[in-house]
Amino acid sequence: MRLTYFRHGVHPPELKQLTAEVKIRRMPYPSEIIIPLRQHTGKPARAIVRAGDRVERGDKVAEASGPMSVPMHASAAGTVRDVALWAHPDGTRSPAVIIDVDPNSPQPQRPRMVPEWQGLSPEQLVEAIRQAGVVGLGGAAFPTHIKLSPPKDAKIDTLLINGAECEPYLTTDHRSMVEYPERVHLGIRIMMRILGVSRAIVGVEENKPDAIAALRAAAPQDNHVTIQSMRVKYPQGAEKMLIKSLLGREVPSGKLPMHVGVIVQNVASVATIAEVFETGLPLVERIVTVTGPGVRRPSNLIVPVGTKTRDLLEACGGLTPDAREIVFGGPMMGAAEADLDAPVIKGTTGVVVLTHAEVKPQASYPCVHCGHCLDACPVFLNPQLLGGLARMERYEEMEQNHLADCMLCGSCSYTCPSNIPLSQLFALAKAALKKLKAA
Amino acid sequence: MTPSDLLITASPHLSARDSTPKIMWNVVLSLVPVLGAACYFFGVSALLVTAGAVLGAVVTEAAFGQRGTLWDGSAAITGLLLALTLPPGLPMWMAFVGGAFGIGAGKLVFGGLGQNIFNPALLGRAFLQAAFPVALTTWPVPAGSFWHLKGDNLALPFASPHVVDVVTGATPLGLMKFDHAGTELWKLVLGVTGGSLGETSGLVILLCGAYLAARNYLNWRTPVSIFITVFVFAQALHAISPARYADGMFMLFSGGLMLGAVFMATDLVTSPVTHLGCWIFGLGIGVLVVVIRIWGGLAEGVMYAILLMNALVPFINRATQPRIFGHVQTEKAA
Numbered sequence: 009m010r011l012t013y014f015r016h017g018v019h020p021p022e023l024k025q026l027t028a029e030v031k032i033r034r035m036p037y038p039s040e041i042i043i044p045l046r047q048h049t050g051k052p053a054r055a056i057v058r059a060g061d062r063v064e065r066g067d068k069v070a071e072a073s074g075p076m077s078v079p080m081h082a083s084a085a086g087t088v089r090d091v092a093l094w095a096h097p098d099g100t101r102s103p104a105v106i107i108d109v110d111p112n113s114p115q116p117q118r119p120r121m122v123p124e125w126q127g128l129s130p131e132q133l134v135e136a137i138r139q140a141g142v143v144g145l146g147g148a149a150f151p152t153h154i155k156l157s158p159p160k161d162a163k164i165d166t167l168l169i170n171g172a173e174c175e176p177y178l179t180t181d182h183r184s185m186v187e188y189p190e191r192v193h194l195g196i197r198i199m200m201r202i203l204g205v206s207r208a209i210v211g212v213e214e215n216k217p218d219a220i221a222a223l224r225a226a227a228p229q230d231n232h233v234t235i236q237s238m239r240v241k242y243p244q245g246a247e248k249m250l251i252k253s254l255l256g257r258e259v260p261s262g263k264l265p266m267h268v269g270v271i272v273q274n275v276a277s278v279a280t281i282a283e284v285f286e287t288g289l290p291l292v293e294r295i296v297t298v299t300g301p302g303v304r305r306p307s308n309l310i311v312p313v314g315t316k317t318r319d320l321l322e323a324c325g326g327l328t329p330d331a332r333e334i335v336f337g338g339p340m341m342g343a344a345e346a347d348l349d350a351p352v353i354k355g356t357t358g359v360v361v362l363t364h365a366e367v368k369p370q371a372s373y374p375c376v377h378c379g380h381c382l383d384a385c386p387v388f389l390n391p392q393l394l395g396g397l398a399r400m401e402r403y404e405e406m407e408q409n410h411l412a413d414c415m416l417c418g419s420c421s422y423t424c425p426s427n428i429p430l431s432q433l434f435a436l437a438k439a440a441l442k443k444l445k446a447a
Numbered sequence: 448m449t450p451s452d453l454l455i456t457a458s459p460h461l462s463a464r465d466s467t468p469k470i471m472w473n474v475v476l477s478l479v480p481v482l483g484a485a486c487y488f489f490g491v492s493a494l495l496v497t498a499g500a501v502l503g504a505v506v507t508e509a510a511f512g513q514r515g516t517l518w519d520g521s522a523a524i525t526g527l528l529l530a531l532t533l534p535p536g537l538p539m540w541m542a543f544v545g546g547a548f549g550i551g552a553g554k555l556v557f558g559g560l561g562q563n564i565f566n567p568a569l570l571g572r573a574f575l576q577a578a579f580p581v582a583l584t585t586w587p588v589p590a591g592s593f594w595h596l597k598g599d600n601l602a603l604p605f606a607s608p609h610v611v612d613v614v615t616g617a618t619p620l621g622l623m624k625f626d627h628a629g630t631e632l633w634k635l636v637l638g639v640t641g642g643s644l645g646e647t648s649g650l651v652i653l654l655c656g657a658y659l660a661a662r663n664y665l666n667w668r669t670p671v672s673i674f675i676t677v678f679v680f681a682q683a684l685h686a687i688s689p690a691r692y693a694d695g696m697f698m699l700f701s702g703g704l705m706l707g708a709v710f711m712a713t714d715l716v717t718s719p720v721t722h723l724g725c726w727i728f729g730l731g732i733g734v735l736v737v738v739i740r741i742w743g744g745l746a747e748g749v750m751y752a753i754l755l756m757n758a759l760v761p762f763i764n765r766a767t768q769p770r771i772f773g774h775v776q777t778e779k780a781a
Contacts, residue, residue, distance in 0.1 A: 261773040333456065339459060346455050367456060374561035379721065431458065
């Protein structure tokens with residue numbers, strides 16, 4: 009079956025071959041773990057431990073503050089050294105729980121902290137997911153319990169599982185689907201029970217045939233789950249594009265997927281929910297792709313949340329001499345990281361190390377009105393016009409030209425032959441508008 | 448590796464391999480076969496006129512343009528395109544003036560690359576046509592050896608040109624307009640007719656245009672829209688009165704239509720950015736070309752048709768913005 013397919017978008021090189029075949033392995037525990045209190049969209053968690061406290065793996069170290077928040081858990085046994093400011097992957101310094109990992113601890117599997125899922129009601133399941141600190145693992149880290157609690161009047165008919173992984177280099181979701189297809193299916197089953205939907209579709213781009221095959225082979229007979237192969241295009245992993253591709257539905261501007269009857273979950277989040285209920289351990293580790301030409305041993309790793317970038321890279325053989333830029337997330341939307349002390353957090357999908365050859369500065373030219381950015385924009389904006397307005401700081405006019413619909417996917421910047429940093433200009437404009445409105 | 452070695456740049460951290468200079472130099476490259484055809488038909492004169500126009504454009508860009516803009520290739524394109532619109536017998540110095548005017552008044556006064564409203568090559572030609580009407584309408588017929596000049600290409604500035612022994616004649620469009628005499632289609636397609644350097648071989652121009660379109664360096668919708676409009680309009684008139692109006696194929700392959708549609712109207716800077724806009728832009732050019740050719744005082748109308756439509760591009764862009772993703776439903780809901 010061919011799909012509706014979303015229109016526009018770009019085709020960056022896939023570059024996944026570095027880690028596409030590499031089995032997921034567990035990295036050794038680092039000597040120090042940093043748990044930032046802000047790892048999700050919403051309110052930061054509130055620390056409940058103090059310097060000197062002994063914590064075991066899976067112990068709660070911070071409590072959710074308000075409904076739009078989740079608790080944090082220690083990802084390794086050890087002693088709390090401090091609750092203090094620490095480098096955050098977003099470039100700021102933010103409050104974090106710092107744990108000295110006990111080198112002699114076997115990091116034992118503790119007795120079940122998350123209840124068995126079979127006997128629970130949908131409400132109890134949602135609460136268990138929240139208590140386990142689960143957030144969207146696709147990058148945005150939106151609290152999963154919020155997504156799984158749509159308002160009563162929203163009529164949800166389909167659960168979409170996002171296995172597009174359209175960012176170049178990254179293979180986190182890919183390997184999860186290949187190695188843990190049963191977990192993906194169990195996670196889908198739990199989510200379907202919570203949402204009361206009878207249909208689920210997993211969208212996987214066709215450059216991952218082994219993932220599609222594994223998911224199809226593991227599909228249970230008694231559950232209505234479709235594994236749908238999709239043509240490769242960036243940014244198909246964006247919620248609205250995925251819904252358009254898989255269902256042909258268009259999410260209205262400024263609205264959420266639930267307004268068209270859909271809930272979207274990233275495939276890694278789904279697998280994590282299954283894992284949490286299987287092992288009884290809260291979300292304390294995640295799968296991270298560490299890749300790029302600047303890293304000696306590209307890997308797919310199981311990483312304790314809070315592992316410093318430095319330790320993560322060391323587990324992959326370290327950097328090559330020509331490594332120049334470390335990107336958290338994929339190369340299209342990810343942010344460069346300059347502080348090797350910044351930890352991996354729940355939303356860290358991958359760490360891509362680029363070398364001099366990829367990041368050497370390129371000359372920028374005036375806009376020649378080629379129109380390639382209009383063809384690239386998946387939401388049909390006019391980046392050429394918006395870019396001109398941004399250069400003149402005419403932010404209100406940008407707003408009238410629907411800047412709010414821009415999701416900063418970077419397709420316009422990617423395609424621009426004049427190397428105009430369009431999406432960067434738009435990010436700045438959005439920030440400036442926010443400030444203007446707050447004033 | 449210490450943190451001070453690490454770079455921080457904004458996402459995306461990948462970019463497509465195309466660059467503006469690469470596009471520009473590809474256009475230059477695609478014009479080489481067209482120039483080759485001109486040399487085949489008009490010999491060394493074609494090269495002399497081209498040298499004059501390119502030199503005029505490039506020297507002006509180098510002297511008054513911003514630093515480093517010479518190497519983006521856009522000035523060379525303007526010079527080349529201008530040359531292809533000129534008669535082969537034109538004195539070099541006139542071509543030089545045209546190139547200088549095109550870049551100076553057509554591009555640099557607006558602020559350089561990307562800022563101009565009108566196609567600089569066509570503006571240069573419009574200026575030459577106003578300044579030297581006789582020289583611009585003397586059309587040698589392709590004949591003679593390669594080294595035989597088709598006019599006094601080497602005349603000194605403002606000196607009266609020597610009379611050179613060449614056969615001149617009307618262009619196919621001139622013949623049609625003033626004598627109602629047709630020209631065989633194969634001659635038009637191959638280019639064995641009198642006319643400007645690039646007015647001759649429609650076939651070569653189409654092939655070069657196809658190369659650029661395949662690499663997405665021009666929007667194919669603009670030339671296709673022009674072709675369809677001109678053909679349908681002319682053919683309809685021809686059907687009404689075959690004796691008075693030429694048929695559609697003649698209209699397509701005569702004069703500067705091929706060159707204009709493929710290389711001038713598709714100039715990135717001065718054409719619309721939306722696909723629908725390109726269709727409308729082409730439609731407007733096509734209608735104007737036929738109107739000027741048939742009812743205007745001139746035999747050829749491609750230049751003015753494109754320049755007139757250039758002026759409408761900002762309006763076309765504004766009027767043809769695509770529907771933004773997710774916006775229809777909102778309006779319905781509201």
